[in-house]
Amino acid sequence: MKMRTSRFVRLLLALLLIALISFSVTGVVAYHHLVTTAAVAEQASREIAGLAIADGTAVLSAEQKAALDSLTANAATYLNAQLARIQADTLYLADYATYLYNHPHTLTGYAYPDRYGIGATGNFIGLGGAEHSWLIALDTRLQPDGQLDERLLQEIYLTEYMDVALMSVGRRNPYAGQAYLNTASQLSRGMRFVAGQPVDVNPDRDFHLGDDLTSFEFYYLADAAHNPDRQPVWTGVYWDPAGMGWMVSCAAPVYRDRDELVGVVGIDVTLERLSEEIRSLRVKHTGFAFLVSQSGQLIASSEVGARFLGFAGSLEGDFQAGESLGFYLTRSSDQAVRDVAERMRRGERGLVTYTPPDGGPQYFWAFQPVPLTAWSLAVVVPGQEVLALESVVHAKLTQQVDAAARQMADGVAQLRRTYLLVVAVTLVCVVVVAIWLARSISNPLTVVTRAAQSLAQGNYDQPVRSAWQDEVGTLAGTLEHMRLAVRARQAALQASEARFREMAELLPDVIYELDADLRLTYVNQAAYRLFGYEPEDDPLSLPLAEIFTPESLTAIVVVAEALKSGRAAGAVSLLARRKDGSLLPCEATAAAIRDAEGNVIGFRGVLRDVTERTRMEEISTAQRDLGLALSAARTRDDVFRLCVESALRISQMDAGGAYRRDEKDGAFVLTYQVGLSDEFQRILGWMPSDTPQAGMLLAGKPVFIHCDDLHRIINYTPAEPGRALAVLPVRHEEEVIAGL
Structure with missing residues (x-):
């Protein structure tokens, strides 16, 4: 059988042949040039390498210094970020304490109160243990009956609420060794933490606070004289009077009624903790x-x-x-x-x-x-x-230059012996391998490629056949299996989709689908009818902002967020715009469409026209209101006024009025009007009993006449003609007494 090779294979063989011939010719010429220039190249290489070593070591030294500077900057930035967390938590404690002192009336008593008593040193202290903050009152202010001053006692109970904030800070901030509140009334309350957990503290044993808390740096640095901006401030390193050793503190003031400094909150960071960070x-x-x-x-x-x-x-x-x-x-x-x-x-x-x-x-x-x-x-x-790396690199570069010179000399000698042999062997091997590869690869790949192209074009009816028992055959078998599976799934999907579309098109309500970004992807034919679109229109390209009012769009977004979060969402009332711009009241329900992983990828639902229901509700409300108003009316004119106003509100007409029947001559006289022009009142404000309109009303029949016909009857065309005139008879005891 004659071997057929593609143009690509023939071109590949031609290029290989040309490349080999060029390689052979240029190699011979290059060999002679290489031999003659080897000595010059070696000398030039040594000189250039010497310059490169000098420049490279200088650059390397600068890079090492820049790396040291960058390391320092990164460490400072990281430390600044950790201290910012401390400062943010200090502000949180200050805001929390400020609220307590300015809104004590909103608090009814802490849910987990502490126990208190007089310690061995005579100070009033908390006795609750690690589950409560420690407390010590340096000024007990005992009353004559031996009880603690009531105002101080109430402040102690108020500051029990600080336990929540102190515990929160200690658990989330590993730098916080201790968080506290020191007050102007000589109360000190706080929590000490180890690995984010509160520990038991005996303030009567461990604390050496003296007689005045306000004399310490961690207090007076935050007062109005030292901190008029009322921002967190940092102390220097000091020996903690609460027994935690050397530390720094971030402190912030707590004010009552904006001007009274009632205390200072703070977070202690031990010197050991900072030193650990520095040593790391x-x-x-x-x-x-x-x-x-x-x-x-x-x-x-x-x-x-x-x-x-x-x-x-x-x-x-x-x-x-x-x-x-x-x-x-x-x-x-x-x-x-x-x-x-x-x-x-x-x-x-x-x-x-x-x-x-x-x-x-x-x-x-x-x-x-x-x-x-x-x-x-x-x-x-x-x-x-x-600079150690600079010295090492300098020595290695020097060694490499010497080695390169030796290799260059050896390479020239080796090239002399092996060049011709390499060219000959390469020519033979490349030609043989190229021919074999062309035969063994091009034909099977051509078959598989054509089959894959057929599948890519959607042709799943042509089977993929292969007689090869290698990787290409395996690939062909995989393509055949894929073709059969896709054809079966495509048929099932088309049948299911056809059933869904047919059912959706038969429904009188609008069936819609949205993607996750609230863009329309499908509507049934009911949407075209309801919103006034023609078959050639494309409502799917319209954004929801053009279909619904801003308030309705906001309601849609709220429902979508609820469905995304897994919450149920009931029916929602919306106001939509038809193609002609008119507003359409409607009611929509929706459900989330989720993928295999449970992620929301869209929404599907039903939208129903509630115009008639809304209209009936409005009429029912108007009838109820009118009935209540008529029961309170005192005169016939009040009755006419209420009826006209109610009719205009329901019908949404421009103007209207009430005719009262004159008991003497039976004529209808315009008694009350809204929006009627002076010209209308002059011409039609009085209808004698012998006119056709009055005759129909007296017979108990409504009058409806187009204004063009009315103008011919009265033989007059007003300057501002209306569209139509409608008058309904009003009966009382089987007798027409008025027209509306």
């Missing part, structure tokens, strides 16, 4: 980080950092309550340290080199501000660690 920052091998306040006070550091900065003191021992940590970089004996500390205190950022006074190794010192607290984070790394 790993920089090279022996690098370290430390944190400095705006005043130059050392806030947190590792032991290595403390020794580097010259801090010879200890954080362990006995300290006075509220005592500040006394180590400031701005007081260092080293002028270089003081200079950098001054830049850090001013909130600058940068990277400097530092050499200790004793002439030790050089260090790189990077610093970045922590904007929220005006602190500054510094990272210090020995210079040789930063």
Whole structure:
């Protein structure tokens, strides 16, 4: 059988042949040039490599310094974010306490009250344990009968509500070591946390608060004199009088009636917690980080950092309550340290080199501000660690240049021996492989490709046949299985869809479908009839905003959100616009369409015209109101007025009036009118009993006449003619007494 190859295969073979011939010719020429230029290339390579090494090491050094600066900036940003959480929780406590003090009348008593008593030191304290906040009252203010001052006692009960907010802060913020409320009345209430859980605190044993809470930095920094803007403020490092050691606090004031400072709320962050964060920052091998306040006070550091900065003191021992940590970089004996500390205190950022006074190794010192607290984070790394990679890279580049020169010489010699052999073998192999591949791949793939194209065009009736027992045969079998499955599913889907469409088109109500974005995807023929569209119109392209009023569109969105969240949604009344612009009252119900995973992908429902029902409800309401009004009417003129106004409201006509029958001559006289022109009243305000209109009314028949016919009867055409005139007889005891 003659082998048939496609144009693609023949072109591939031609290109391979041309490429091989070109490769052979150019290879021979290049070989001679390579031999003659090898010596020049080696020398040039050494010179260029030397320049590249110098430039590369300089760039690498700059990159290492930039990486150190970026590491410091990222660490400062992360720390700022954590402190922002503390500050946000402090504001939350302040808002919570402010509400308690300004709205005590709204509270009826905390659901889980604490127990209280007098401690061993004579202070009034809470006795509830870890499930309640601790409380200590430094000013017990006992009354002559031995009872606690009633006003102070009520404030104690009021602050019990702080337990909810304190517990919330401790559980969600791992930095919060302690959260508290200190009041101007010398009450201190708070919670201490370990791993986000409250722990039992004995304030009578652990606290050393003295006689005045307002004398501590964590209180007076938030008062009106130090904090007129009433924003959260940060303290320096101090020894906690509540027994938690060295810490910093974020404090915020609590005001009553806008001007009375009743207390201060705050969150304590221990120095140990900040130091853990600083120690976790790993920089090279022996690098370290430390944190400095705006005043130059050392806030947190590792032991290595403390020794580097010259801090010879200890954080362990006995300290006075509220005592500040006394180590400031701005007081260092080293002028270089003081200079950098001054830049850090001013909130600058940068990277400097530092050499200790004793002439030790050089260090790189990077610093970045922590904007929220005006602190500054510094990272210090020995210079040789930063530049170690530069030295290693320089040595490796030099070795690689030497190795490349040797390889170049060896390569030229090897090329001389193997070039011709490689060309010959390559030519033979490529030709043989190309021919074999063309035969074994092109024919089966052509068959499978044509079958796949047929399926892609929607032809599922042509079977996919294959006689190959390899991967191509497996692919052909898979395509055949897919063809049969798709054809069966397509037939079932078409039958189901046809039944649904037929049933939907037979319904008198509108059947609709929307996608998840509330765009119409289907309506039945009832929608065309109800909204006045022709078959050639395309209502599916209209957005809902053009079909429904804004209020109705809002109601549709509410129903859709309820269905998306899984809630039930009943029928909703809507006001739609027909094609001619008229409004149509309707009622819609909807259900969510969900995919296999339960996600809402659209909505389906029914919309019903309720115009007639609405109209009947309006008429029924008007009849009821008219009946009630007529029962209270005192005169016949009041009756006429009420009837005219009710008729106009129901019929939505422009004008109307009431004719009273004159008992003497039987004529009908216009007694009351609304919206009738002066010309109408002059011409038709009196209808004698011998006119056709009066005769029909006296016979108990309604009068309805087009205005063109009326003008011919009265032989007059007014300047502002109407459309039609309708008059209904009004009977009383079988006698016509008026016309409406």
